[in-house]
Amino acid sequence: MYAYIDGKLTFKNPAYVVVEAGGIGYHINISLNTYSALADAERCKLYTWLHVKEDAHTLYGFADEGERRLFLHLISVSGIGPNTGRMILSSITPVEIQTAIVKADLPLIQRIKGLGAKTAQRLVLELQDKLKKEGADSLISMPQHNTVKDEALSALVMLGFAKQTAEKTIDQILKVTEGTLSVEQLIKQALKTL
Numbered sequence: 001m002y003a004y005i006d007g008k009l010t011f012k013n014p015a016y017v018v019v020e021a022g023g024i025g026y027h028i029n030i031s032l033n034t035y036s037a038l039a040d041a042e043r044c045k046l047y048t049w050l051h052v053k054e055d056a057h058t059l060y061g062f063a064d065e066g067e068r069r070l071f072l073h074l075i076s077v078s079g080i081g082p083n084t085g086r087m088i089l090s091s092i093t094p095v096e097i098q099t100a101i102v103k104a105d106l107p108l109i110q111r112i113k114g115l116g117a118k119t120a121q122r123l124v125l126e127l128q129d130k131l132k133k134e135g136a137d138s139l140i141s142m143p144q145h146n147t148v149k150d151e152a153l154s155a156l157v158m159l160g161f162a163k164q165t166a167e168k169t170i171d172q173i174l175k176v177t178e179g180t181l182s183v184e185q186l187i188k189q190a191l192k193t194l
Helices: 031-037 065-075 082-091 094-102 107-110 117-134 148-158 165-177 183-193
Strands: 004-012 018-022 024-029 043-052 057-064
Touching: 004 024, 004 031, 018 043, 024 057, 031 082, 043 065, 057 065, 057 082, 065 082, 065 094, 065 117, 082 094, 094 107, 094 117, 107 117, 148 165, 148 183, 165 183
Parallel strands: none
Antiparallel strands: 004 018, 004 043, 018 024, 043 057
16 A cells, blocks of 8 residues: 655654654554665655555565565565564575575575474465565665666566576567667567567
8 A cells, every 4th residue: 555655754763663754653563674675764765565454454565676575585485474584684694585485595594583394395386486476686675767678677577487587588679679679669578478
């Protein structure tokens, strides 16, 4: 529902922050990774995810889009809820988590508080292929000024195509057309080829 909240950081502790935006103070749960990234900022922009339950609406905030994406992958695994996902992101960095899952480093995953052997195995089983498909740099935020190629590649990866395959296809199309296509045209041509 909320993509991000940008505003004045009015309160910060390792578990949550309060960000004032448009005269409203948003209570946003964060990981230690996000807490570290905020440092002594007076203003911040947090990428958010809203968890809706019968008795509560809870906002979770992330320092960057990559951390939020990884969090959503984590909570898609059976037995891992938002609080466990936040605990995982607080224990080791998002890049370390992604690497551990891709390389099936079960001992490292099991060292995270609240994760046993079965949950660690389920994490690897359910997420290893997804994270491999996204590529090693999927946790790096997209640049603010994307090129047509970057935007088309991002869209194709979101649609479920492997990053390397989509990138090769886009490069081939751009060589033929000499880069004069819009993002939409490039995606359409790539979809015909893939």
